[in-house]
Amino acid sequence: DVKVTQSSRYLVKRTGEKVFLECVQDMDHENMFWYRQDPGLGLRLIYFSYDVKMKEKGDIPEGYSVSREKKERFSLILESASTNQTSMYLCASSLQDRVYGYTFGSGTRLTVV
Amino acid sequence: ELKVEQNPLFLSMQEGKNYTIYCNYSTTSDRLYWYRQDPGKSLESLFVLLSNGAVKQEGRLMASLDTKARLSTLHITAAVHDLSATYFCAVDIGGTALIFGKGTTLSVSS
Numbered sequence: 001d002v003k004v005t006q007s008s009r010y011l012v013k014r015t016g017e018k019v020f021l022e023c024v025q026d027m028d029h030e031n032m033f034w035y036r037q038d039p040g041l042g043l044r045l046i047y048f049s050y051d052v053k054m055k056e057k058g059d060i061p062e063g064y065s066v067s068r069e070k071k072e073r074f075s076l077i078l079e080s081a082s083t084n085q086t087s088m089y090l091c092a093s094s095l096q097d098r099v100y101g102y103t104f105g106s107g108t109r110l111t112v113v
Numbered sequence: 114e115l116k117v118e119q120n121p122l123f124l125s126m127q128e129g130k131n132y133t134i135y136c137n138y139s140t141t142s143d144r145l146y147w148y149r150q151d152p153g154k155s156l157e158s159l160f161v162l163l164s165n166g167a168v169k170q171e172g173r174l175m176a177s178l179d180t181k182a183r184l185s186t187l188h189i190t191a192a193v194h195d196l197s198a199t200y201f202c203a204v205d206i207g208g209t210a211l212i213f214g215k216g217t218t219l220s221v222s223s
Contacts, residue, residue, distance in 0.1 A: 033210060040215075041215075042214065042215040043201070058210065090155060090156065092156075098211065100158075100161060101148075101158055101205075101211065102158070103158070104156045105155060106155045
């Protein structure tokens with residue numbers, strides 16, 4: 001069964017901490033994405049990557065960075081966590097032409113206190 | 114700027130009734146996707162619509178795409194409680210990332 005795996009289901013971090021969210025896919029997908037989901041705001045794109053070592057800013061990149069050193073892994077980094085980054089974070093991947101849409105990971109619910 | 118609008122955003126249905134969720138988008142696209150999300154869970158792919166006139170059915174759900182009208186519909190037939198979830202449409206405009214609607218939260222009660 002093909003998968004997108006997010007390393008943590010729930011995380012609690014303190015304000016100012018550096019936070020790493022990891023995402024691994026086993027489908028040899030070229031594209032990988034990070035979204036955050038908040039009530040009433042839907043899914044908002046943070047960053048995406050269409051190839052190893054490539055990254056593109058989405059709609060809300062401020063306060064985040066990403067790393068894609070290997071094709072199967074896409075990491076989201078919160079440089080200095082703040083309470084307004086408390087959210088559900090969703091990783092997704094797709095083939096280059098997106099013909100099957102996205103496959104989503106199970107999500108990481110991050111709470112910053 | 115591309116807009117993807119779903120309506121209604123909230124839908125309370127009785128079991129056994131039929132209803133339709135609408136997804137309108139503001140620019141040309143011939144690819145549209147529907148996802149389901151259960152509370153606290155991630156998104157699960159429901160339908161992939163890749164051309165004008167595409168129609169897909171799975172159980173009590175049927176999705177269609179009219180690219181000329183820039184409209185997709187998700188029709189629910191004889192709703193059951195298990196269909197209670199949030200449904201998202203997402204549009205592909207040829208860039209790298211899909212553009213999602215805000216979701217329609219469906220609640221089915223007896």
